[in-house]
Amino acid sequence: MKTLLVSLDSKFIHSNLAIRYLKSYCADCFDMDTKEFTINQKIELITDQIFSTKAELICFSCYIWNIEFINDIIYILKTANPKLKILLGGPEVSYDIKAFMRNNPLIDFIIYGEGEISLREFLIAIRDNKDLSTVNGLAYRIPKQDNAELNDLQASIEDDLIIINKARDINYDLDVLAFPYDYEEKDLMQVNDANRIIYYESSRGCPFRCAFCMSSIDKSVRTFSLERVKRDLLILLKTKARQIKFVDRTFNADYKRAMQIMQFIVENNSQYMSIHFEITADIINDEFLEFLKLMPVNMFQFEIGVQSTNEQTLCEINRKTNFERLIYVVNRIKEYKNIHMHLDLIAGLPYEDYESFKLSFNKIHNLYADKLQLGFLKVLKGTKIYENTDVHDIKYSKKAPYEIIRNKYISYEEILKLKNIEELVDRYYNEKYFYNTIMFIMKSFYNDNAFEFYEEFSHYWKRNNLYLAMHNRKKLYEIIYDFAKNKGILTSEFVDNLLYDFVSSNEKEELLSIFDKTNEESLREIKKVIAKNEEFRFKYFGIQDMNYRIINDFRLVKITDDIILFVYKDKENIFERCKSYRINEFLESIEYKEEY
Numbered sequence: 379m380k381t382l383l384v385s386l387d388s389k390f391i392h393s394n395l396a397i398r399y400l401k402s403y404c405a406d407c408f409d410m411d412t413k414e415f416t417i418n419q420k421i422e423l424i425t426d427q428i429f430s431t432k433a434e435l436i437c438f439s440c441y442i443w444n445i446e447f448i449n450d451i452i453y454i455l456k457t458a459n460p461k462l463k464i465l466l467g468g469p470e471v472s473y474d475i476k477a478f479m480r481n482n483p484l485i486d487f488i489i490y491g492e493g494e495i496s497l498r499e500f501l502i503a504i505r506d507n508k509d510l511s512t513v514n515g516l517a518y519r520i521p522k523q524d525n526a527e528l529n530d531l532q533a534s535i536e537d538d539l540i541i542i543n544k545a546r547d548i549n550y551d552l553d554v555l556a557f558p559y560d561y562e563e564k565d566l567m568q569v570n571d572a573n574r575i576i577y578y579e580s581s582r583g584c585p586f587r588c589a590f591c592m593s594s595i596d597k598s599v600r601t602f603s604l605e606r607v608k609r610d611l612l613i614l615l616k617t618k619a620r621q622i623k624f625v626d627r628t629f630n631a632d633y634k635r636a637m638q639i640m641q642f643i644v645e646n647n648s649q650y651m652s653i654h655f656e657i658t659a660d661i662i663n664d665e666f667l668e669f670l671k672l673m674p675v676n677m678f679q680f681e682i683g684v685q686s687t688n689e690q691t692l693c694e695i696n697r698k699t700n701f702e703r704l705i706y707v708v709n710r711i712k713e714y715k716n717i718h719m720h721l722d723l724i725a726g727l728p729y730e731d732y733e734s735f736k737l738s739f740n741k742i743h744n745l746y747a748d749k750l751q752l753g754f755l756k757v758l759k760g761t762k763i764y765e766n767t768d769v770h771d772i773k774y775s776k777k778a779p780y781e782i783i784r785n786k787y788i789s790y791e792e793i794l795k796l797k798n799i800e801e802l803v804d805r806y807y808n809e810k811y812f813y814n815t816i817m818f819i820m821k822s823f824y825n826d827n828a829f830e831f832y833e834e835f836s837h838y839w840k841r842n843n844l845y846l847a848m849h850n851r852k853k854l855y856e857i858i859y860d861f862a863k864n865k866g867i868l869t870s871e872f873v874d875n876l877l878y879d880f881v882s883s884n885e886k887e888e889l890l891s892i893f894d895k896t897n898e899e900s901l902r903e904i905k906k907v908i909a910k911n912e913e914f915r916f917k918y919f920g921i922q923d924m925n926y927r928i929i930n931d932f933r934l935v936k937i938t939d940d941i942i943l944f945v946y947k948d949k950e951n952i953f954e955r956c957k958s959y960r961i962n963e964f965l966e967s968i969e970y971k972e973e974y
């Protein structure tokens with residue numbers, strides 16, 4: 379049976395690991411291909427591409443972000459050709475299977491749990507006309523009438539028999555799964571794109587049991603052998619992709635193995651690709667910390683799930699967090715200035731009301747990690763939270779992504795306020811374009827109560843209908859300026875910080891009208907002189923060749939009585955997008971005469 383594996387990613391830069399694993403495990407025996415789309419593409423384009431393969435079995439990789447779209451596609455495919463067989467797999471269809479198949483009569487098969495071995499056995503059973511009940515990890519439908527047309531099929535769903543076979547035993551050696559990326563053919567083209575993120579896993583399962591997370595359902599952590607991981611990484615590190623994102627649920631569950639993998643990457647990452655890991659911070663010991671201190675700048679990113687700091691909440695969601703250690707670890711890594719850290723919080727958890735969330739937010743925001751990501755509880759089938767929705771009176775959207783609407787502790791109105799705050803944290807904090815301004819505001823006017831600032835700023839956005847429009851980054855500088863003016867905190871120090879942020883993040887943009895435009899103009903002559911000064915060129919650019927033009931590679935701005943030199947570096951490196959120097963003494967040393 380000609381088989382097509384289809385994925386619908388949420389963005390073009392993503393790539394689906396699951397269909398690649400399935401293909402590499404099954405394609406030696408079966409006529410099989412993959413097609414990868416995004417949920418932003420036109421449905422007709424997708425159905426056209428699927429039909430053109432003439433596949434008889436279409437398999438979809440299902441997640442909360444694509445299941446609704448997949449249902450729409452299946453409806454069109456089956457309506458056009460009722461003989462087509464549809465198979466679904468992935469976390470979104472691995473729980474409540476009977477109800478799911480009853481509610482979705484056009485689905486013929488589901489493979490639940492890990493799919494590689496189950497799909498292969500399923501295809502063998504179909505090919506050899508064997509009894510499907512022997513295929514573990516498979517659910518299937520026995521329709522009332524075998525060759526029913528669509529309307530008959532819909533009419534007969536109550537009488538369909540849904541069979542769910544035994545779950546697959548996943549205690550097998552992961553190394554039997556072949557390397558998922560097909561380097562000989564079209565995959566090479568895709569992952570070689572500089573915008574692409576390559577997903578990769580060196581282990582499956584998580585040692586923790588967080589009540590909201592589907593990874594808590596797997597009872598064990600299994601790893602690919604270190605030799606295998608190294609072999610795979612050698613290939614992936616040679617591509618031109620933007621980033622390798624490890625999907626290991628807790629990459630540092632075994633810290634010695636984590637160190638070995640990271641060390642191997644450092645030794646073989648000649649293109650300096652960015653590598654992303656999800657880690658648990660409070661289990662990082664001093665040995666690992668010392669190791670991290672030696673890591674190159676901006677090669678690694680850590681995503682650290684904190685979720686809440688409310689003890690009752692953490693206990694209810696089965697998270698035991700040693701906060702003292704977490705804070706210590708985050709502060710140490712921050713001091714190293716080499717690893718990019720994202721901290722995650724979730725709103726809508728049990729026992730976390732609005733006031734309690736404020737405390738969690740402030741505690742985590744005030745660690746000043748590189749990013750603070752606010753997520754909203756998603757009630758996923760198979761999790762403890764899903765089982766306990768009545769206990770906490772959790773109401774959530776009926777369709778994927780099943781996000782919280784309200785619960786016993788937090789109202790919908792409060793959730794909406796947090797959504798508005800999340801948008802501002804993302805725009806003003808996470809990209810570091812306003813770093814000095816935000817720090818200044820927090821320290822000078824809000825006594826480090828970050829939540830109060832974002833809440834007030836968010837009211838300002840709402841009052842002025844700012845959420846209703848799109849704003850480019852230049853406009854964001856003007857908005858925060860107007861907010862400060864409105865609140866009566868528009869001091870010269872505030873403007874200096876904003877100017878500093880603007881110039882360090884904008885190599886070419888003219889100064890905005892909110893700044894004194896003559897500032898930069900008055901330094902134009904100095905700029906021309908020092909750009910030709912040998913000592914200046916060597917000191918700040920390390921350049922000796924006098925023919926190399928640097929005039930457009932730096933800016934000079936006056937901030938209070940200081941002349942600040944901004945030298946632009948690597949835009950992607952938030953630790954070093956731009957370096958700034960106070961050059962008053964340098965100007966005196968070269969006896970620059972002109973008044974400035």
Ligand code: SF4
Pocket residue numbers: 584585586587588591592593594627628683
């Ligand atoms: S939230 Fe993270 S640590 Fe907790 S079970 Fe899921 S993957 Fe594991």
